[in-house]
Amino acid sequence: xxxxxxxxxxxxxxxxxxxxxxxxxxxxxxxxxxxxxxxxxxxxxxxxxxxxxxxxxxxxxxxxxxxxxxxxxxxxxxxxxxxxxxxxxxxxxxxxxxxxxxxxxxxxxxxxxxxxxxxxxxxxxxxxxxxxxxxxxxxxxxxxxxxxxxxxxxxxxxxxxxxxxxxxxxxxxxxxxxxxxxxxxxxxxxxxxxxxxxxxxxxxxxxxxxxxxxxxxxxxxxxxxxxxxxxxxxxxxxxxxxxxxxxxxxxxxxxxxx
Amino acid sequence: xxxxxxxxxxxxxxxxxxxxxxxxxxxxxxxxxxxxxxxxxxxxxxxxxxxxxxxxxxxxxxxxxxxxxxxxxxxxxxxxxxxxxxxxxxxxxxxxxxxxxxxxxxxxxxxxxxxxxxxxxxxxxxxxxxxxxxxxxxxxxxxxxxxxxxxxxxxxxxxxxxxxxxxxxxxxxxxxxxxxxxxxxxxxxxxxxxxxxxxxxxxxxxxxxxxxxxxxxxxxxxxxxxxxxxxxxxxxxxxxxxxxxxxxxxxxxxxxxx
Amino acid sequence: xxxxxxxxxxxxxxxxxxxxxxxxxxxxxxxxxxxxxxxxxxxxxxxxxxxxxxxxxxxxxxxxxxxxxxxxxxxxxxxxxxxxxxxxxxxxxxxxxxxxxxxxxxxxxxxxxxxxxxxxxxxxxxxxxxxxxxxxxxxxxxxxxxxxxxxxxxxxxxxxxxxxxxxxxxxxxxxxxxxxxxxxxxxxxxxxxxxxxxxxxxxxxxxxxxxxxxxxxxxxxxxxxxxxxxxxxxxxxxxxxxxxxxxxxxxxxxxxxx
Numbered sequence: 001x002x003x004x005x006x007x008x009x010x011x012x013x014x015x016x017x018x019x020x021x022x023x024x025x026x027x028x029x030x031x032x033x034x035x036x037x038x039x040x041x042x043x044x045x046x047x048x049x050x051x052x053x054x055x056x057x058x059x060x061x062x063x064x065x066x067x068x069x070x071x072x073x074x075x076x077x078x079x080x081x082x083x084x085x086x087x088x089x090x091x092x093x094x095x096x097x098x099x100x101x102x103x104x105x106x107x108x109x110x111x112x113x114x115x116x117x118x119x120x121x122x123x124x125x126x127x128x129x130x131x132x133x134x135x136x137x138x139x140x141x142x143x144x145x146x147x148x149x150x151x152x153x154x155x156x157x158x159x160x161x162x163x164x165x166x167x168x169x170x171x172x173x174x175x176x177x178x179x180x181x182x183x184x185x186x187x188x189x190x191x192x193x194x195x196x197x198x199x200x201x202x203x204x205x206x207x208x209x210x211x212x213x214x215x216x217x218x219x220x221x222x223x224x225x226x227x228x229x230x231x232x233x234x235x236x237x238x239x240x241x242x243x244x245x246x247x248x249x250x251x252x253x254x255x256x257x258x
Numbered sequence: 259x260x261x262x263x264x265x266x267x268x269x270x271x272x273x274x275x276x277x278x279x280x281x282x283x284x285x286x287x288x289x290x291x292x293x294x295x296x297x298x299x300x301x302x303x304x305x306x307x308x309x310x311x312x313x314x315x316x317x318x319x320x321x322x323x324x325x326x327x328x329x330x331x332x333x334x335x336x337x338x339x340x341x342x343x344x345x346x347x348x349x350x351x352x353x354x355x356x357x358x359x360x361x362x363x364x365x366x367x368x369x370x371x372x373x374x375x376x377x378x379x380x381x382x383x384x385x386x387x388x389x390x391x392x393x394x395x396x397x398x399x400x401x402x403x404x405x406x407x408x409x410x411x412x413x414x415x416x417x418x419x420x421x422x423x424x425x426x427x428x429x430x431x432x433x434x435x436x437x438x439x440x441x442x443x444x445x446x447x448x449x450x451x452x453x454x455x456x457x458x459x460x461x462x463x464x465x466x467x468x469x470x471x472x473x474x475x476x477x478x479x480x481x482x483x484x485x486x487x488x489x490x491x492x493x494x495x496x497x498x499x500x501x502x503x504x505x506x507x508x509x510x511x512x513x514x515x516x
Numbered sequence: 517x518x519x520x521x522x523x524x525x526x527x528x529x530x531x532x533x534x535x536x537x538x539x540x541x542x543x544x545x546x547x548x549x550x551x552x553x554x555x556x557x558x559x560x561x562x563x564x565x566x567x568x569x570x571x572x573x574x575x576x577x578x579x580x581x582x583x584x585x586x587x588x589x590x591x592x593x594x595x596x597x598x599x600x601x602x603x604x605x606x607x608x609x610x611x612x613x614x615x616x617x618x619x620x621x622x623x624x625x626x627x628x629x630x631x632x633x634x635x636x637x638x639x640x641x642x643x644x645x646x647x648x649x650x651x652x653x654x655x656x657x658x659x660x661x662x663x664x665x666x667x668x669x670x671x672x673x674x675x676x677x678x679x680x681x682x683x684x685x686x687x688x689x690x691x692x693x694x695x696x697x698x699x700x701x702x703x704x705x706x707x708x709x710x711x712x713x714x715x716x717x718x719x720x721x722x723x724x725x726x727x728x729x730x731x732x733x734x735x736x737x738x739x740x741x742x743x744x745x746x747x748x749x750x751x752x753x754x755x756x757x758x759x760x761x762x763x764x765x766x767x768x769x770x771x772x773x774x
Binding site for chain 3: 301320435
């Protein structure tokens with residue numbers, strides 16, 4: 001693999017609108033004023049590692065090779081949870097070892113993990129600024145992964161529920177448009193304009209699979225293939241979540257109508 | 259016109275806090291790692307083409323010549339609405355042909371439009387990532403507009419209501435400070451510290467025109483010239499919208515007090 | 517001091533999700549297309565100069581030397597409040613003279629202030645775009661501070677309340693995670709796992725000082741040293757503000773349990 005010519009660091013955090021992500025960027029630029037910094041999102045639901053893990057898993061491949069992802073969804077900051085840096089195929093990931101990277105590493109050909117040293121003067125509450133930002137900045141310079149700490153492996157793991165035999169997955173998150181994003185994979189046997197059932201703990205709903213929001217009626221929720229290539233419940237010009245009783249984490253069984 | 263020396267792509271979307279705009283930026287940098295990417299806003303009201311059209315119309319001239327605006331306010335994504343790229347005077351615009359660019363093109367001297375080809379494997383729900391981002395990235399490299407697709411014209415159009423004979427315009431949006439922004443142009447006959455009436459479907463209010471928020475009392479709404487050079491209803495240190503019964507889309511007649 | 521090699525302008529505003537900060541960035545890049553622009557936050561509470569002053573005071577040192585901070589928390593825009601640019605130690609600050617910079621300048625070795633000229637055609641409601649952005653852009657080029665206007669001093673001042681004799685400070689803001697950030701300095705005599713009292717106008721609470729959120733029970737608020745090196749009230753995996761009756765501006769007395 002060539003070394004990156006235009007190093008890029010991409011932030012994903014649950015900092016929301018607070019200045020914390022701005023401070024992380026400042027700290028990076030203090031060390032490497034030449035690096036490009038971009039943001040995937042600062043609005044992972046607070047402390048919601050699963051939400052962050054799903055977004056990262058489904059997004060990282062749309063970034064340039066050698067992108068360094070700096071991830072701070074870190075309810076265990078200051079505890080004994082480890083801080084790690086990993087190379088997975090041709091991408092780099094820096095953040096807490098709390099499971100957020102485990103879905104990405106699961107099936108990858110090549111991965112290499114190091115444990116980051118925590119500087120003595122690091123804040124107990126802001127490793128984004130004091131641990132991860134310096135590590136990402138150094139990696140964007142001439143440092144290699146092994147310069148950042150001793151070789152290790154991921155300890156924490158996290159799985160999205162998916163049972164192929166019963167076609168049961170889970171609701172992952174609700175987006176800004178009120179769409180309900182699941183992890184049920186886009187099966188090749190799906191047919192557009194056909195009806196399917198979704199069974200959840202509290203309800204069963206019948207939905208027509210359509211290509212685009214525009215094909216919905218605006219009064220009935222519709223089933224779509226999301227841009228993450230999983231099933232999604234949407235509503236034309238409205239919020240599906242207002243009409244459907246599903247919450248993130250709910251099991252969802254996908255059933256064909258006979 | 260010279261070719262851009264520092265190509266700049268500027269996003270305007272209704273993606274809110276979701277990771278979708280971060281993914282669009284990733285896709286751009288995958289194709290052109292050298293381009294600068296900035297954001298006008300990701301908080302156009304969801305699906306509100308008129309809100310987006312107004313912001314873009316009133317903002318684009320504050321960006322460098324040759325800026326490429328990548329616009330995703332796109333309720334019709336995946337339908338037969340076309341995807342276009344346009345050069346209008348010395349700026350470029352890429353997005354859906356749903357009217358969002360029509361106020362800008364209306365009176366301009368020079369414009370050129372091409373219809374973007376939709377790649378076969380494009381998602382039906384995320385043309386921002388799969389159609390507009392690659393087009394913007396290519397345009398920021400050595401591609402010309404004509405390399406992106408066949409010459410065309412804008413089909414969809416959108417007008418802000420303005421009747422000069424009755425001085426009637428419309429409320430466009432409410433900003434973060436609770437100011438009510440209208441499209442009523444700043445007439446040269448306006449006098450500061452004079453009272454004017456605004457008539458709406460549900461109410462008539464008398465307002466004093468002042469230069470700055472600071473001149474208000476804090477208890478009575480005031481009339482100002484907005485930074486968009488249109489009339490705006492504000493409130494010193496407060497939210498005018500809490501005191502005035504006006505909604506986006508309402509017709510507003512401006513009347514001089516005799 | 518050397519001239520900056522990679523000029524960096526950092527925005528801090530209360531513009532929230534509105535396009536105003538995007539427009540400010542456009543205006544900067546119109547003048548200096550080569551400058552790097554980053555954002556500390558656009559979510560200072562609207563018109564809350566104290567909130568902005570605290571964030572800036574506690575954040576600026578994490579940015580590269582020679583960073584130019586462009587600050588727009590400006591309820592007095594268009595009034596007689598002055599617009600200024602300052603060099604304080606090795607950082608630059610541009611914005612309204614409303615007190616927002618005074619805590620930074622208070623104890624610094626070197627500072628130099630100029631009053632910005634207001635261009636005749638500047639909007640009365642948007643100096644961020646028409647006054648501060650051009651000044652920041654010029655400063656990022658070859659202009660020196662003195663090229664921007666006549667030498668002056670800060671007029672407005674702002675203090676955070678802190679009485680060392682009674683150990684009484686104030687609550688400054690509530691962050692995105694519901695943590696309550698105070699300005700009570702991290703005393704060297706504090707001991708982890710010890711209990712302390714906080715007395716406020718309406719309540720007295722007993723809190724155990726812990727290093728990290730993770731050490732809390734999740735049902736009782738905890739006392740921590742914030743990343744700003746002041747005392748903070750937090751809650752493991754929850755929002756302290758939901759359990760504690762404290763508002764920004766409240767006086768808070770820190771007491772040792774005998």
